[in-house]
Amino acid sequence: IAIYMNYAMHAVTLFLRGDVTGDFPGEAERYVENVYDGQMVAIWSSAAAGDQNPLHLRAIRPITAVKIQHEMDPAKAGQAGKAEQNGAIDRLMHGKARYKDIPPDPKLKEQSTEVMQSMGRLMAEEVLRVVANTRRYASSGPIDGSSATVTCPGRKRLDNAREGVAGSYERADPVTLHIGQLRIGDIAFGRANAELYTGIGMRLKEESPFTHTLMVTLADGAANTGYVPTDDAFGRYTFQVLSSRLQPGCAERGIVNGIVDLMEKDVAVTPSR
Numbered sequence: 001i002a003i004y005m006n007y008a009m010h011a012v013t014l015f016l017r018g019d020v021t022g023d024f025p026g027e028a029e030r031y032v033e034n035v036y037d038g039q040m041v042a043i044w045s046s047a048a049a050g051d052q053n054p055l056h057l058r059a060i061r062p063i064t065a066v067k068i069q070h071e072m073d074p075a076k077a078g079q080a081g082k083a084e085q086n087g088a089i090d091r092l093m094h095g096k097a098r099y100k101d102i103p104p105d106p107k108l109k110e111q112s113t114e115v116m117q118s119m120g121r122l123m124a125e126e127v128l129r130v131v132a133n134t135r136r137y138a139s140s141g142p143i144d145g146s147s148a149t150v151t152c153p154g155r156k157r158l159d160n161a162r163e164g165v166a167g168s169y170e171r172a173d174p175v176t177l178h179i180g181q182l183r184i185g186d187i188a189f190g191r192a193n194a195e196l197y198t199g200i201g202m203r204l205k206e207e208s209p210f211t212h213t214l215m216v217t218l219a220d221g222a223a224n225t226g227y228v229p230t231d232d233a234f235g236r237y238t239f240q241v242l243s244s245r246l247q248p249g250c251a252e253r254g255i256v257n258g259i260v261d262l263m264e265k266d267v268a269v270t271p272s273r
């Protein structure tokens with residue numbers, strides 16, 4: 001009927017190329033569905049991938065760099081130039097470019113497509129390998145779910161450099177994340193409506209009362225938090241950390257504890273079989 005895939009990596013192999021695309025997740029889905037002659041549905045979901053980019057981005061980086069440089073105001077330099085770079089990326093991402101688009105280099109465009117397809121197809125083949133080697137199936141079992149919210153202190157950034165320097169902030173209104181859990185048989189899914197760092201997903205797996213636990217991010221809407229770093233990442237000058245609207249020391253613990261609490265309540269009320 002269906003295959004559900006979950007992997008912790010940003011879908012950015014074609015970042016800012018200008019296409020409407022499902023990137024490597026879409027390629028993985030198409031490949032799996034084609035193996036089954038279109039008689040089933042393959043669904044890909046993002047695990048905690050906030051700090052995980054694909055390793056192989058050689059072909060797309062020059063395309064991205066040219067587009068960003070073309071969109072920037074050449075009169076700005078220094079800190080103003082760093083802020084303008086951030087603004088250019090934001091405009092390109094949201095379809096609000098001020099200048100006419102530059103067609104990408106044909107060779108690099110072809111190669112970046114091939115890299116994207118390779119990643120998606122290899123992921124699909126790994127999924128199919130797991131399916132082929134699965135020996136134990138269950139045709140019945142509990143399906144339960146629950147949800148909650150986590151509210152953390154917020155902050156407002158006062159500067160706008162992209163990264164590489166310390167940010168300056170003031171206190172802001174609290175920010176709220178929606179979290180939840182879904183159990184299908186002996187498999188548990190934790191979810192959050194934001195882009196979490198990998199360490200948060202790993203911590204959930206370690207503390208979950210279920211052996212088989214997945215973390216699903218970017219689910220059930222979009223929080224206004226920005227990226228959700230692990231507590232130990234807040235001292236780094238990366239754009240993910242600097243742009244986060246969260247103050248350190250709350251979100252990692254709140255998300256993991258909140259989901260685990262929901263899972264434990266679910267276990268407590270589920271009748272024995």
